[in-house]
Amino acid sequence: MTKKLYLPLLVALVAVLTSCGSKMGELSSDYFTVTPQVLEAVGGKVPATINGKFPEKYFNKKAVVEVTPVLKWEGGEAKGQSAVFQGEKVEGNEQTISYKMGGSYTMKTSFDYVPEMAKSELYLEFKATIGKKTVEIPAVKIADGVISTSEIVEQTLGSATPALGADAFQRVIKEKHDAQIMFLIQQANVRASELKTAKEFNEEVKNVSEAANKKISNIEISAYASPDGGYDLNKGLAENRQDNTAKVINKNLKKDKIEATVDTKYTAQDWEGFQELVSKSNIQDKELILRVLSMYQDPEQREQEIKNISSVYKTLADEVLPQLRRSRLTLNYEVIGKSDEEISKLAESDAKQLNLEELLYAATLTNDAAKKEAIYTKATQNFPNDYRAYNNLGKLAYQAGNLDKAENYFKKAASIKDAPEVNMNLGLIALNKGDKAAAESYLGKAAGAEELNEALGNLYIAQGQYDKAVNAFGDIKTNSAALAQILAKDYNKAKNTLAGVATPDAYTDYLMAVLGARTNNTSMVTSSLKNAVAKNPALAKKAASDLEFAKYFTNADFMNIIK
The missing domain is CATH 3.30.1330.60 (OmpA-like domain)
Known part of the structure; x- marks a missing residue:
């Protein structure tokens, strides 16, 4: 008699548990959409908006589920802001999800960008409990990432024009x-x-x-x-x-x-x-x-x-x-005053016969960086209380890629005078270090510096303010200006800008390849990327994982370039 009663009771209990959705198993990626579909770095961050849905008759009435976005790459991961949801019979202040109807939700998250994220995937991880029992819900991949084109500003910054401490020479x-x-x-x-x-x-x-x-x-x-x-x-x-x-x-x-x-x-x-x-x-x-x-x-x-x-x-x-x-x-x-020839000769042979303005002017009469450095060094020796020669030595060091040396000269110049061009140049140094707050502070004190708009354009790219960057650059023809235009999706202007860069380098060609990919111009992609890799072989590895070129990863010509 006992056995006869036990079997129907067990069947009824299973039915009840099943009806409450106790299993809460795997969720399909079809229940999730991500904006943007392919994640993209913006101002040093990787933002994402996730729209998710718990289906009907899924969410147990006594369940509590914590959902966490996780961006994963080889050798690392980054967790975003979690959100917590609860069933209808749970007492709490989290968003309640109906068992019968299911429920939708929106999550906004952001990750601090690191270069390894260029080849990564976005997952949702779940931590679920029903009462004191832990329920396993497998993680779901919901997006690929990360397009990191905006981060190219770190390379294009090197070609930015530091401000010159100009001479006041009048012949x-x-x-x-x-x-x-x-x-x-x-x-x-x-x-x-x-x-x-x-x-x-x-x-x-x-x-x-x-x-x-x-x-x-x-x-x-x-x-x-x-x-x-x-x-x-x-x-x-x-x-x-x-x-x-x-x-x-x-x-x-x-x-x-x-x-x-x-x-x-x-x-x-x-x-x-x-x-x-x-x-x-x-x-x-x-x-x-x-x-x-x-x-x-x-x-x-x-x-x-x-x-x-x-x-x-x-x-x-x-x-x-x-x-x-x-x-x-x-x-x-x-x-x-003295002729250019007289000034140039004296700058080399007897600089003490030149006044400060003549000596600073002498440096503008040559394109030889070593000669410029020698002239500015003499100016610091003969006129140590003027900031301009120190600033201009910093400019030469910056353009040679020696940022530590440049920073030392700029700081020396700043100790003599808090001049606009010195502040602008210190702003460029801060940008190269990734310190956007310091860069903004320095550039805010650089009004009057001739090259300020270009520096501001680079700052706005780093901040993710692409339209402001485009406006700041105006008609300047540099890699950074073209990058801003690409990020702002002004592709025609970007093409004209890249074509007008005075001294094109590997990144000029790489940006042209990115532009080709965004405008579905295969020949532009392959020809430009070939030129970029020829100038800088390291860009082949970058292109191999750059999601800008995702649809070309099966293109034979593209693969031959990056192999």
């Missing part, structure tokens, strides 16, 4: 020498006392004329009358002062056989000069006088209104107006 410098001949009130004759001034002025003209490195442009004579008195009277005075001054100057030039153009002009009533002198004075009621000048434009009304200020008019007549009765003499001339 022709414009100079001038001024003097004034003063006149008495209502007189235009050049007094004997003022002839001395004219003679001293002429001596300066003579010195400039005889100097080997100077050239006279012209002599200007500007004659004035003070604004007191009628306009006609002042006009005649100013004109006569102009003519009389010109006679003296021309006489002296002729005596010393100096050829120079003499240009003359006169101002009948020198209100501008009057206003300037008043504004610089400590005269009582100065502000009232200046207000009169701004209120009235008619010369006669101005004069009358100022005379009405009786308390100060005598002071104006004694201290200001006499200074306006004059002829201003201006010698304009050019100082002509």
Whole structure:
């Protein structure tokens, strides 16, 4: 009798357990979708959005399931953020999944990119319990990864252009020498006392004329009358002062056989000069006088209104107006510097004969990096308190691929002056080290550096901000600019950029191959990749695992290139 009752009871219990989904077995990959379908590195991260589903009559009412994305590669793995789900009879705060209806969910995860991820697979791992019992749910592969094209910025950064500490050399410098001949009130004759001034002025003209490195442009004579008195009277005075001054100057030039153009002009009533002198004075009621000048434009009304200020008019007549009765003499001339040939020779033979600007300029006259380095080194020795030579030595080291040496020079330059170009270059160093926060900080202090936009473009690539990178690069033709355009899917612009790179290297060709793969141009893929591998054989190994070329892994021409 007992045996007869036991068998039906066991069958009923199995049925109950089965109906509750106690087995919770393997899940098909069909229940999961991943965006993007092939994972891709963006700004040093590998992001993924996973949409999953537990099917109907699967999720046990008493089960708790922890789901963890895991990116696996040969020799390693990285775990993403887990999510926990619970059955209908579990008391808790996790998302509840219906046994009868099943349930959908979305998980966002991100992994820190490492190069080994280029050949990897994304799995979901499950940790399930029903009460105190552990239930095994096999891991499910849901995606391949990782496209790492954005990480090529680490290589293209080497061809970025560091900022130069530019020289301020000017071969022709414009100079001038001024003097004034003063006149008495209502007189235009050049007094004997003022002839001395004219003679001293002429001596300066003579010195400039005889100097080997100077050239006279012209002599200007500007004659004035003070604004007191009628306009006609002042006009005649100013004109006569102009003519009389010109006679003296021309006489002296002729005596010393100096050829120079003499240009003359006169101002009948020198209100501008009057206003300037008043504004610089400590005269009582100065502000009232200046207000009169701004209120009235008619010369006669101005004069009358100022005379009405009786308390100060005598002071104006004694201290200001006499200074306006004059002829201003201006010698304009050019100082002509050393020729390029002279500067280059002295930079090598006797650099101490060059000033700082000439020495820095000398380095721009050669394309030989060793000669540039020697010149900048001399500049640091002769002018140790200027940052530019240290900065430019850092630029040379950077372009030679010696980043530690470059950083030392840039830091030395920064210790002398916190200059925009030095900050920009330290930003490039930080980017090469993968320190994006430091790079952003340095570049934020680099406003005014000529090459800043290119540096910012590289930063934006590293941050995964591809549209901003494209805008920053503008029409710059570099590998980094083309990389930004590829990542932003502006393929036509990227092709034009790569074609315009001044000194194409292996990565120029590699990016062209990537562009060919993205635009389904097989011949571009194979021809460009062949050129890239010829220049840098290590790129064959990279291409062999680069998912940009996944659909070419069975192409005979492609395989022959990377073997």
